[in-house]
Amino acid sequence: MRVEAITKRAVLVSHLGYDSGAPKAAVVVGLADGLRARIEDPDGRPLGVAVSIAAPAPVAGWSSVRYARLEFDELRAPGRYLLVAEDDDGVVVSEPFTVADDRIPGLIVSDITAMFRAQRSSGEIERKDAAARFYGDDSGRSVDARGGWLDASGDYSKFLSHLTYTRMMSPQQIPLCAWSLLTAGRELRSAHPGFSTSQYPRLRDEGLFGADFLVRFQDESGFFYTAIFDALTKRLEERVITAPLQDSVRTQRWQAGYRQGGGVAIAALALASTADTDGDFTREEYFAAAIRGFDHLELHNRDYLFDGEESVIDDYCALLATAELVQAAAERGDDVSRFAAAGAARAASLAGRLRQGDGGAWLVGDFEGRPYFHAAEAGLPAVALLRWAQVARDILGDPAAAESAAQTAVALLAGTLARTDAVPNPFGYPRQRVQPLGGQPRDAFFFPHENETGYWWQGENAGIASLAYAAAVASRLPGLDGGLRERLRRLRSDVVGWVGGLNPFDSCMVQGRGRNGVEYSATYQNTPGGIVNGITSGWDDEEGIAFLPEAAPDGEEWRWAEQWIPHSGWFLLAVCAG
Known part of the structure; x- marks a missing residue:
């Protein structure tokens, strides 16, 4: 299955619809100057709702087609609607769309929760993982590794992180999803109490x-183990505890440092210890496990990194861990001083990485001075800083520390907005400052193909959803400039719309919702409610755009059409926080 971008005259809207109180946008494709637009009810009656129209323009590198952004925030009344656009060559009408209170969480939360339940380790895999062995170890020792979620449609592994051999690309996987589900529950009760x-x-x-x-x-x-991995064979006897390299080469480096899943594992366990009920383990056991993990990594983190050098990912993962530990310890009435000290040091380190450039703020990612960029969690530095600001203010009683952390987070997000708005960008897709392997830093829509993994790049729905969640949290900060607050809210809505079908391919990337969804494999099928990897730069042209392109060889479909659990974890947060 190959997918082409829409180039004919069309009005693209979010397939999922729009929350009543959220910013709302659509994109007109292929119409000329003099464009007019209006909103009608399903019977064709104009409603008189204001629609702002941006001048049509192409997106450099994508195609010559011209896009025009429409905004219609004033449409708040629940109902079904049409967007009608016209120029001197005629009229184009959108697909019907819905506006309603709690429209997006009403569709998505149950879907994603059901997807996670379907991805649970079970059956023969669960029986094998009950006594998981170590790669290259004939001693007979084993670990009870039951539970967790299988990583992706075509990968039955269980990862705290993969790409752990890299300095700035390790993604947070199972721990992030545990933390996101628990955090999303709190966000949902606050933003959508029904x-x-x-x-x-x-x-x-x-x-x-x-x-x-x-x-x-x-x-x-x-320490936490990094992964159970079968080298993509799907053979039970190959499931071993390991940390893989490129080409599924397995290693005995299975200890997870802060950036390799250990930090967010601590955060998830500390957060679980504050839940209103127990799981298979008690809240006391969750807290004790979080403390053991923190104490160990404070002493040994560098020992577990392939190059022995910490990066920005160690900073923000450790910061999130300390923030959740401060919260959990305070609720228990325990001393928080050592967590507070560690968190303050990590927040200061992140602030020290901040750089202001002509194109907007960015973070120094490593000791080589490369900019931080990430395909799966670009918003997590800001999320960790905002969580730290909250506990510094509410628990530590340190408004100066809270303000400093919040200012760093806002500067990062303002930098993202500056890059996003620096070029024609009618869909509002967030742009990052990237640096290809052996190249120079540049601002780009998509992740560079040439990078330190040697092979890994894919659609970035997790990464843009992480920025959407960070923007939603930052938009709630007191004293924020009103224009910036609204721009952050619009960033969040644009990302939700992009994943929900408002993109150049008119494809909803939530399995079972919307129109024009893509299929990954007849053998390794996607799960209803899950989210595919998504859209990338072109196969041969990194200034272009692609979604299952014709130029890609067979076997590369995973880059676009395979589901991966971090996409769902981050998108869930973005939906629940709005």
Whole structure:
């Protein structure tokens, strides 16, 4: 299955619809100057709602087609609608779309929770993982590694992180999803209280299921294991505890440092210890596991990094861990001083990495001075800083520390907005400052193909959703400039719309929702409610755009059409926080 961008005259809208109080946008394709637009009801009656129209323009590198952005925030009344656009060559009408209170969480929360439940380790895999062996170890020792979620449509591994051999590309996987499910439950009860008795318990219980796995997947000395991996063979006897390199080469470096899943595992367990019920383990056991992990990595983190050098990812993962530990310890009435000291040091380190350039702020990622960029969690530095600001203000009683952390987070997001708005960008897709391997830093829509992994790049739905969640949290900060607050809210809505079908391919990337969804494999099928990797730069042209392109060889479909659990974890947060 190959997918082409829409180039004929069309009006693209979010397939999922729009929340009543959220910013709303659509994109017109291929119409000329003098464009007019209006909103009608399903019977064709104009409603008189204001529609702002940006001048049509192409996106450099994507194609010569001209796009025009429409905004219609004033449309708040629940109902079904049409967007009608016209120029001197005629009229084009959108597909019908829905506006409603809680429209997006009403569709998405249950879908994603059900997807995670379907991705649970079970059956023969669960029986094998009950006594998981170590790669290259004939001693017979084993780990009870039951639980957790299988990583992707075509990968039945269980990862705290993969790409752990890199300095700035390790993504947070199972721990992130456990933390996101628990955090999403809290966000949902706050932003959408009507779901408190329906979806909240499901989110909490699924998050605790992830925390249960993390307890089991912790060595008695305190570190967490990085992964159970079968080298993509799907053979049970090949499932071993390891940390893989490129080409599925397995290693005996299975200890997870802060950036390799250990930091967010600590955060998830600390958060689980504050839940309103137990899982398979008690809240006391979650807290104890988090403390063991923190104490161990404070002493040994560098020992577990392939190059022995910490990067920005160690900073923000450790910062999130300390923030959740401060919260959990304070709720128990325990001393928080050592967590507070560690968190303050990590927040200061992140602030020291901040650079202001003509194109907007960015972070120094490593000791070589490269800019930080990430395909799966570009928003996590800001999320960690904002979480730290919250506990510094509310628990530590340190408004200066809270303000400093919040200012760093806002500067990072303002930098993202500056890059996003620096070029024609009608869909509002977030842009990053990237640096290809052996190249110079540049601002780009998509992740560079040439990078330190040697092979890994794919659609970035997790990464843009992480920025959407960070923007939603930052938009709630008191004293924020009103224009910036609204721009952050619009960033969040643009990302939700992009994943929900408002993109150049008119494809909804949530399995089972919307139109023109893509298929990954007849053998390794996608799961209803899950989210595919998504859109990338061109196969041969990194200034271009692609979604299952004709130029890609067979076997490369995973880069676009395969589902991966971090996409769902981050998108869930973005939806629940809005």
